[in-house]
Amino acid sequence: MRDFLQIEFKKTYQKQAEHAYFSPGRVNLIGEHIDYNGGLVMPCAVTLGTYLLVSPNNEEVFRFRSVNFDEQFEIPLQKDYKKDGKTWYNYPLGVIQHFVKDDKSLKGLDFLYFGNIPIGSGLSSSASIEVVTAFALNDLFECDYSKLDLVKLAKSVENNFIGLNSGIMDQFAVAFGEKNKALMLNCDTLDYQAVDSNLGDHILAIINTNKPRKLAESKYNERVLECKAALKALQQELDIHNLCDIDTATFEKYEHLITDAIVKKRAEHVIKENDRVKLAGVALSNNNLAEFGRLMYASHDSLRDLYEVSGKELDTVVEYSKTNPDVAGARMTGAGFGGCAIALVKESSFEKFAKEVTEYYTKKIGYAPSVYSSLIGDGVGLLKEEQAIRV
Numbered sequence: 001m002r003d004f005l006q007i008e009f010k011k012t013y014q015k016q017a018e019h020a021y022f023s024p025g026r027v028n029l030i031g032e033h034i035d036y037n038g039g040l041v042m043p044c045a046v047t048l049g050t051y052l053l054v055s056p057n058n059e060e061v062f063r064f065r066s067v068n069f070d071e072q073f074e075i076p077l078q079k080d081y082k083k084d085g086k087t088w089y090n091y092p093l094g095v096i097q098h099f100v101k102d103d104k105s106l107k108g109l110d111f112l113y114f115g116n117i118p119i120g121s122g123l124s125s126s127a128s129i130e131v132v133t134a135f136a137l138n139d140l141f142e143c144d145y146s147k148l149d150l151v152k153l154a155k156s157v158e159n160n161f162i163g164l165n166s167g168i169m170d171q172f173a174v175a176f177g178e179k180n181k182a183l184m185l186n187c188d189t190l191d192y193q194a195v196d197s198n199l200g201d202h203i204l205a206i207i208n209t210n211k212p213r214k215l216a217e218s219k220y221n222e223r224v225l226e227c228k229a230a231l232k233a234l235q236q237e238l239d240i241h242n243l244c245d246i247d248t249a250t251f252e253k254y255e256h257l258i259t260d261a262i263v264k265k266r267a268e269h270v271i272k273e274n275d276r277v278k279l280a281g282v283a284l285s286n287n288n289l290a291e292f293g294r295l296m297y298a299s300h301d302s303l304r305d306l307y308e309v310s311g312k313e314l315d316t317v318v319e320y321s322k323t324n325p326d327v328a329g330a331r332m333t334g335a336g337f338g339g340c341a342i343a344l345v346k347e348s349s350f351e352k353f354a355k356e357v358t359e360y361y362t363k364k365i366g367y368a369p370s371v372y373s374s375l376i377g378d379g380v381g382l383l384k385e386e387q388a389i390r391v
């Protein structure tokens with residue numbers, strides 16, 4: 001058995017790679033569309049992610065190749081790096097730019113990336129490639145960034161170099177993820193708790209609807225505004241700063257203050273979802289997967305009916321899951337309107353699940369989903385022996 005990535009590295013750079021790193025992708029187990037309302041999210045790192053092999057080249061140049069895109073780029077060392085159109089190597093380049101801006105002295109490197117996580121499907125391959133690059137540079141050049149510094153730096157790459165206005169959850173989860181733990185995280189304060197999440201005889205199935213998330217951005221902005229309107233209405237009588245400052249019981253007492261029916265529905269989702277995250281944390285630490293699964297289904301139903309960010313593709317995956325007794329729970333994950341759903345499936349029944357959900361989905365939607373199996377894995381780090389890809 002040979003190491004697939006070393007073979008690719010040698011093909012590209014005619015030598016062995018000296019250093020190897022891995023950063024996971026992430027899923028959000030529950031707590032959707034509440035990060036911008038001061039609520040709790042519950043992401044975890046998955047065992048799929050981005051591999052980086054890298055070696056010094058003793059030249060004044062950075063070379064980049066990604067096995068996924070099969071494209072190579074070369075750029076000389078300089079004091080300032082600019083975004084280059086829409087190419088993928090902007091992600092590592094943006095990280096390099098941040099290091100240089102902070103006066104870290106870097107030397108020439110040859111990079112080889114490979115992601116076994118679906119790319120562009122809401123599982124944060126972008127945070128994964130940013131964080132693995134930042135972690136590697138920090139390690140190779142003995143810079144003194146903490147893990148949280150690297151998270152903030154990677155988020156800044158996404159916001160300022162790539163130009164996407166996203167929150168900190170993704171970078172945080174791929175950096176701080178821990179095997180068999182979910183992170184109960186407040187994205188405002190960055191307070192978090194790693195909750196034991198022993199999935200027992202279940203695995204995490206990731207179902208990519210293969211539907212582009214076209215509407216996600218405009219609808220996201222619309223929801224942010226609706227939540228602001230709900231907050232303003234409640235502030236007439238309540239001294240609160242975020243919708244998630246109140247629980248379901250308080251909401252039910254004051255919901256009459258929100259006169260717009262749509263805005264009221266949005267607030268109801270946010271506040272009840274935040275309560276569900278708290279219950280989900282308790283269920284997970286008690287190994288109560290049945291209860292956790294029930295909360296996942298409730299979260300999905302609320303995102304479909306109250307928040308209206310699902311869609312027939314994601315609904316179809318969840319609809320099938322509800323008919324399969326070997327599935328504890330399922331829901332859309334991420335912003336919605338396409339992207340991925342997750343399901344907790346009995347490991348022994350995963351192949352059957354994958355086959356049946358594919359048939360059900362294809363019949364209804366007209367094309368196939370992609371189905372992956374994963375566990376809850378560790379955050380970014382040196383590539384471990386057991387993570388190597390053998391061929």
Ligand code: ADP
Pocket residue numbers: 050066067068069087088089091113114115118119120121122123124125126127129
């Ligand atoms: P998501 O983060 O949901 O996967 P994004 O659109 O935010 O989707 O990020 C996807 C982009 O990240 C890709 O188009 C590519 O530019 C970059 N990327 C992610 N993984 C890799 C990889 N393994 N190799 C090269 N580029 C990658």
Ligand code: MG
Pocket residue numbers: 124125126127
């Ligand atoms: Mg992304």
